[in-house]
Amino acid sequence: MLLHVTELNVIALALTVMLVVAVLFVLGRATSAVTLDLQTDRVVAGTRAVGRIEVANPSGRSILPTRIELAVGSAATHFPVPRLAPAGTHEELFAVPTTRRALLVIGPVRSIRDDPLSLVRRQVTWVREQDLFVHPRTVRLDGASSGLLRDLEGTPSAELYSSDIAFHALREYTPGDDRRHVHWRTTARTGTLMVRQFEETRRSHVVVALGNLAAHYERAEEFELAVSVAASIAAQTHREEKELTSFTVDARQRTRTHRHLMDDFTLVGQLENRVPFHALGQKAAELAPGASVVMMVIGPLTTASELNTAAHKLPVGVRAVAIRCAEGAEMRRSAIGGLDVVTVGSLDTLPRALRAVGR
Structure with missing residues (x-):
């Protein structure tokens, strides 16, 4: 059925009235004061990050009900805010689940007001983004589990000097x-x-050298295990106040503080470029030519040939250990030339694995 001009005018008028009412509904000066407060900006994977959003009405008149939108990474969650009387406040608590390490962006926080028919929406940004570092899970390597690192304190080298603490021989005075x-x-x-x-x-x-070549890992879980293993060894070395050099094929971790170290391990990612694995050994020789031990943390697909080539690039006289991370595998120890290789299937077996290679 065809509509006449009069009917079309009536429909247009009705829609115009609805639009005007919707616009009037969301008009008005935004007078809220919104605060985003994270309990901490650094947590360990597997724990929850807790935060709080407070909406206050500092004005002398009531504020109509609204919604608060909080962005968490690529997702967003909404909180309803009731009508606020003058000087009134409303608080919402939230928890961010952290299943694995990541750098999460919390925020921005926006207030959203729309009309009952959702024709018009008004959005105001109140709080900018805040970074939340989700550190990799680590285990402590106290006591015998870090014996390998303790045994290397003061290892004699082949160089002879006229003064030191390791007596070698007597010679004629010059x-x-x-x-x-x-x-x-x-x-x-x-x-x-x-x-x-x-x-x-x-x-x-x-030296903690993490092999982060994507081709050496079958699953993302294996790479996360490798990151946790490398971070655990680096953290224990830092706690014992030993000199530490930590790096991946394409990046180097800061070692000044434990927080910087864990922040940088949080940002480690898999490298898709086809880089030869021996670059890891070459980098160890360049960054730490005087190293006493090199711990290479590798994926399950790293071949014996690649490991052998990388080991030949390491500084002369260094103690080298490769930790192969294969999720679910039984712990076992082997050797490739002068390189000790130990396989770990979970982070909890790392202390036992280090005790095995430290004997």
């Missing part, structure tokens, strides 16, 4: 030698001035 190192008993017996010669000792310098 001009410039420190007289405090003269061995008087031997000098009296031989009639020749003899001095002590020492081996240079190397303070424990631990």
